[in-house]
Amino acid sequence: MFGFSVYLSAPITACTKNRVARLAKSGFEGVFTSLNLPEDDPSVLLQRLTDLGSECRGLRLELTVDISTVALERLGISLDKVNELTHIGVTQLRIDDGILMLSVAKLSQQMGIALNASTISKQDIELLKDSQANFNNLEACHNYYPRKNTGLEEKWFNQQNAWLKKNGFTVIAFAPGDSDLRGPVFATLPTLESGRYQHPLAAALNLLNNNVNKVYIGDADLQVETAAQFDSYFRFNTLLLHATTEIDLPEYLTAGDLVFHQRPDVARDAVRLREGRSLKEKTIKPANIKERVRGAITLDNKLARRYEGELQLIKRNLPADPTVNVLGYISQNDLDLLEACGANQAIQLVF
Structure with missing residues (x-):
């Protein structure tokens, strides 16, 4: 209660x-x-x-x-x-x-x-x-x-x-x-x-x-x-996370009512959204390759091969990776909620 x-x-x-x-x-x-x-x-x-x-x-x-x-x-x-x-x-x-x-x-x-x-x-x-x-x-x-x-x-x-x-x-x-x-x-x-x-x-x-x-x-x-x-x-039972963008988003991310889910196996460094790869619409070209700070929203590009389309919310600072595009960032006010994302947690991104 x-x-x-x-x-x-x-x-x-x-x-x-x-x-x-x-x-x-x-x-x-x-x-x-x-x-x-x-x-x-x-x-x-x-x-x-x-x-x-x-x-x-x-x-x-x-x-x-x-x-x-x-x-x-x-x-x-x-x-x-x-x-x-x-x-x-x-x-x-x-x-x-x-x-x-x-x-x-x-x-x-x-x-x-x-x-x-x-x-x-x-x-x-x-x-x-x-x-x-x-x-x-x-x-x-x-x-x-x-x-x-x-x-x-x-x-x-x-x-x-x-x-x-x-x-x-x-x-x-x-x-x-x-x-x-x-x-x-x-x-x-x-x-x-x-x-x-x-x-x-x-x-x-x-x-x-x-x-x-x-x-x-x-x-x-x-x-x-x-x-x-x-x-x-x-x-x-959905965590609502406010976010900003740096580059154009895939169309499926702009659907305001789309709910993602953390995978059942919880990673240490990132919230891995299990729907990411299945929603991939087309080949993802490398773009905005930069350091992945805590709160970054990332999308694996074609260089990641079978991981192409993987969508993550970064929980701790990570270096730049040529296989990973930085799309935008979770609002500073909402960063604490990344630690509240347990197994299978439903998450809605509001850009």
Whole structure:
């Protein structure tokens, strides 16, 4: 499941509602927000949360709210009255540190609860079991890290997630956005430091490969083109890659709806598109022979003999080869998605 974030530092305006509807239409299924931000005005937070909850209910989106004891005190909300939050559309509370496991167990009998995935311990799990927590309503959600160089290390993260899943938890983490970045640092909001400046879809897919079940976009928005790439992946399991050209393309590459596929045997240096040679229309003369930098789109020419027509997306810098024409390049913004191309991955090139 994929979700996105909406923060309550500003009113839920018509523009906000349009963004929520646009992302829901693109295939996102959940919304994350926070009551923990100290800079937010507590006198308006509940009304804004109510407005957001109404939108989420209308679009059938899950709504997860990050809370803490301090935040609840600021808002005058008691843990004994969480029905006040479920009534306005909140489906899950993300519990920050400071709330006792006995209280968590009690809350889990009423609604979805997400614990801090990075800090939960074996002792916490035993206390939850002893307190008869409803583990069907319990998940584990990592933090996002606004400050550079503070995000989690990938190997530890993967091991922690494997342990959490072994103990029955669904694991949640955050990928960065690429629009409307949150201040005061404006360095995106990822869980993994390695994902901080990655393409949001590439970062999200990497999280799924690291024992994560649900991914939320930490930042408040995605560029329209990026949202379309998520939509393509959600609907058709297809990676949409934007590209530019340097020389005339074969006619079959100009068909906007043509979908290619990575071969089942994944190469180290290039994404090899299995349809390339079968689509060859005529003899391919050598042209634009040059260094093949990462992101280059290449076509093997007649000098490659039986490989003539082979179409590749280059994943690492390679020298020029007289048998290989450079047609153009994958957009700089989309280069991270080359690493997300697994066996048989569907790929659509948009020139």
